[in-house]
Amino acid sequence: MKDLLRPGRMWRTGLPLKKRYDVVIIGGGVQGLATAYYLAKNHGITDVAVLEKSYIGSGGSGRNTAIVRSNYRTPEGASFYQASLDLYDDLSAELDFNIMLTKRGVLSLAHSERALATATERASVNQKLGIDSRVIGLDEVRRRVPALNTSRDVTWPILGALIHPGGAILRHDAVVWGYARGADRRGVEIHPFTEVTGLDTSGDRVTKIRTPRGDIEAGTVLSATAGWSSGICKMVGLRLPMKTYVLQAFVTEPIRPLLVETVVSTQMRLYVHQTTRGELVAGAEAEPYPTYQGRSTLTFIESISRYLVELFPAIRDVSILRTWSGLCDVTPDYSPIIDRTPLANFIVSAGWGTYGFKAAPIVGVTLSKLIATNQVDPLIKPFGLHRFTDDRFISEAASAAMSH
Amino acid sequence: MRLPRRDGETIDRDDRRTFTFDGKEVQAYAGDTIGSALYANGQRIFTRSFKYHRPRGLSCAAGNCAGCLMEVDGEPSVKACTRTVQGGEVVRSQTISGSLERDPMRVVDHVAGPVTPVGFYYRLGIRPKAAWPHIERMLRRMTGLGRVGEAPPKPHRADVEHRTAGVLVIGAGRSGQEAAARYAAEGRQVILVDERAEYASLAIDGVEVIAPGTALGVYEGRLVPVHADGLMHRIRAEKIVVATGSIDQPLLFEGNDLPGVMTPSAVRRLVGLWSIRPGTRAVVLAADEAGDEAARLLREAGTQVVETIDLRGVRPPKVKAAARHGLLAAVEIDGRKIDCDLLVASAGRQPAYSLLAQSGCSVRFDAEKGIFAPDQLVDGVEAAGSVTGEGAAVLAAAEGAGKRTFVCPCEDVTAKDLVRAVGEGFEDIEIAKRYTTVTMGPCQGRLCHLHSVRALARATGVGEAALGTTTARPPWQPTPLGDVGGRKLNPGKRTALHDANRRAGAQYVWTGVWRRPDHYGDAAAEIKAVHEGVGLMDVSTLGKLYVSGPDAEAFLDGVFPNRISTLKVDRVRYGIFNTDSGRIIDDGTIIRVGERDFLVTTSSGGVDQVYEAFLLWVAERKLAVDVVNVSGALSAVSLSGPKAREVLSRVTDVDVANEAFKFLDVRQGAVAGASALLMRIGFLGELGYEIHFPSTAAEHVWEALMKAGAEFGILPLGVEALKALRLEKGHIIVGIDTDSETTMLECGMGPMIAWDKGEFVGNEALGRMNERGADRALVGFTADDLPNEGTAVLVGGEVGGRVTSARRSAVSGQVIGLAYVPAAIGSEGSAFELDLGEGRRGGAKVHIGAFYDPDGERMRG
């Protein structure tokens, strides 16, 4: 109760920048911070600096819609994200910070036989891995989400759904802050408003990290810059198999409880859930052209609003309060890239697209292991760059393009 | 209390209206808003606050705060002070769990203030883990403002109008009017919008006025949606003039959120527009001329103005408002207590620059005036009037960080909360905003943004200029989903035979954007008709591209992996279209109708992509080829079954004898008098013809064929029959049996590829994959149980693929299908398992080649 009423400082502020660190992490999003946390906690590596060009969580990590699920299509994807969910399950206690995770389930509607087939495939793959995920009929859809218009007299009648009871939503900022606090308490330095403006190389190593606050050296450099990853890689002459897109979302005024599950409709290109505060949070797929410009578009709120009202006629008069957008780093197969590079001390984690928030804990654990021990965890092995030379994709297009 | 008739009032005293509020009837005049009528009837508590359930009332009367949110005709969270009374509305209070006056949840305010500091929830309910889901459920039940779904929403207009404007002026105050008149005089086409109803009667020469109409945002390309009572004007403007003025900023003091505390502009509107006496005893504290004006109006209205303090240039007094029964009862100024029921308070005015910022304009802090003001405007956007910062200023004073000093009344965030957040390390405005939720409520930061930045600046010692602002985001006013979305609009494409199909009893399904007949009542009978008699299918949805020119042959050799140059005139060949990285996009047929002329068909959904890729290839290589999309101009049917030849012979002049019109031959001739292109292909496994003809003749040709086939029991075929029949032949359907990664190599189509012909789309990628060999194979299978499509293939207990198509064969009675399996077991007879769900597994065996008539005798005969 004491801590409740008199919380101390979350983290140190105004730290001076040292000349050298064992590990420098570029990007103070959830992934960079989680990696820093587990470096300190699991491997005792605390001479770590997280360099963030703005405030922590200013990238995708503070803009996502916080859906956490593991009902992916490929066995590689599903087991990876499930491992992350397992960590999320105990994360509030682990960080001693309530991330407000609530397992209300994710319900992906099928409006066509094709969609039912995809749902069946995902359920099959998921169940094999012990993930709770199954196809349900219209009756159960109705029972779970009474507000849905399940009449046949609509453009795309609902035939059934994939239900994933373990799917959750949470308070994204809390995860970012919880990891930041945990890392800070273990000695990691977090430097907001410290942009990396250049990387010098010599031979096969990154030798210098340039920032307006001074140059730094590091044993290992990790780029955890999501949508900005191509720019960081360009500094060392590398390119990535990804493009940066903008994904938008909006939130309505708070209303009394209406939805339990997150409801996804790939046909209508939207998803929606209701926060604990009562707001409806809705989103769609990314805009169809690459861009770094984060202004919202009118077409987006128009089409989502139209479809939302079609799905839930009762919310016709509920008002949109705020729209926002964030950058997303999308790979050709909608799976991430976590790998070493031709530069011996430069590691990249990118390609998190519209789905990387849920991966943060497992990325933190496996990436810190890679940095500390040079061992590639079996969970991230499939997500290496080799899949592009092998033309062997881990295709999550069918399960990740729409439901993040 | 309503005053005697005054000059300039906007109410029409001869036009009485009524509505109900929480069940009681309320009298109003035309021109009243729900809020003004309620106030005139003595209502003071309008709603209760989000977190602490504190009573709140009319504080700005201009749609800038959240003090008057109510449910109107089922619409939640309406700003009552700006919703014009029509008469007959059913208005209910919200955010209460009792009555407005006696909300039992108000105890939250008394006890919870100190124990629910900002960030409280992050520290609560962590252990034991099992408790949190219950707490979360309880929190959910406590929060949320509006109710939905209790009353059926009233029918509503929701339309969109696409407009252009030479000049769009936003804001009809003095400067907005001036700008509008000036541009109109220059001959520009001018639209002037304002969210206030009182401008509805404004008339300026050559200016179209939309009022009340709210400009919701400024989007890229100077697109401004203006929301006017269910009608959304999407205005694309050559020039935008933002004249949104400035907004009264609240004064920060203990109890500043009490009903009875209001801004000078609220007084101006209450008295000026609606002729209402705002209170009986008033104290006025203001930092600009608005205070004097309010005092004058109050006196005119018969309110006793006990004291007026101009806060400019004086030592900021210590102010504390005290309440009785939830309403303002007195104010203490530097320890001096003054009884009053009205406290007009303002710290000055802050430019309403949000729309400018959305347009890309930068914003800077003007330390002298204490405000944020627009700085660098962008092309095509102007600012006029006090939105520029001209004449606006806000007092620095903002005394006190008390526990009931609300910086952000919408979210119940106090000055103390902000100081506390800074103490915890949330030193930046964006991160502090996320932690405290300050500025995130329905006022969109109008009243709290400046104060919260300044509070942070004080607490951190970092200047406002360095802290900056939060990002301005649309919409400027909360707007109902239904109004933003407009009318339901889900266009479905229909073929020229849609009506003929409907008459024949078609049951439709969506296939992509098309409405297609799934079946005509009995799919099994349709399948049988094809095997034993004849069936007719509308395949007009096929994409059809006419490719012609000297380089047509070379072009097709470049875009398809097989060799097209060897295709003879009047012959047809199957083709696959790939991506550069060797994945299948689409399939179709290439029909050679002349040396330099081809018709390429694509799948129903693939035509746009293929068309665009064709045009790109042509343009990149500067080929002498024309590609014309004739998909809509031509309709097509496929006539299949052993009796197809006979039926066709009755309506065509083409010699259809087997020797004269062989399998994969193409003919041109008349069908039922219409000029047609006929080809013999066998997608459905029986003798078959695909016939293309002008869409104008579609119904005529269809009816003629149906009539000719009548004696053979001809049936129309739907998509279900097509899926079943082609499965018997092991033919794939792109999009059902393929996914974004499927290659020809996986589908056993490797031998089709003409590796030696040089460059073609996907050749490098396919070449590399071919060398290495595919991992998986798409194969036919037979099984004991019918699996759902999508069912996992298990090999050695592990997931090794999936079923893409499965049916019970009408011919053999066996379960047949297509599935991805590991390439290693991709040979005839290999056994694998199917995961049938709930732990059940079924056996399956690989089958290579067609299930039905593997040698193709029936389609060739």
Next chain:
Amino acid sequence: MSFLIPCPHCGNRPQPEFAYGGNIGDDPPGSMLDVLSEDLYFNDNTAGEQFERWFHRFGCERWIVIRRDTRTNQVSEGWEGVDAP
């Protein structure tokens, strides 16, 4: 609706009328993986000005080239054809 694209055939038209067709002129591939792999799957993902192709789907049905700054979506010019001017 988003930014406007200056179609040399149709004039300034809203972006949703067009289909994006990729950018022109990436850096030479091959410092991360082999040339073919990078050529197939990698890109510059430029934050800044680039030449790109768009197809005017709901318009003239022609490919055009524009120069767009991906940081601002500012389109400076549009050209006929598919090659960078």
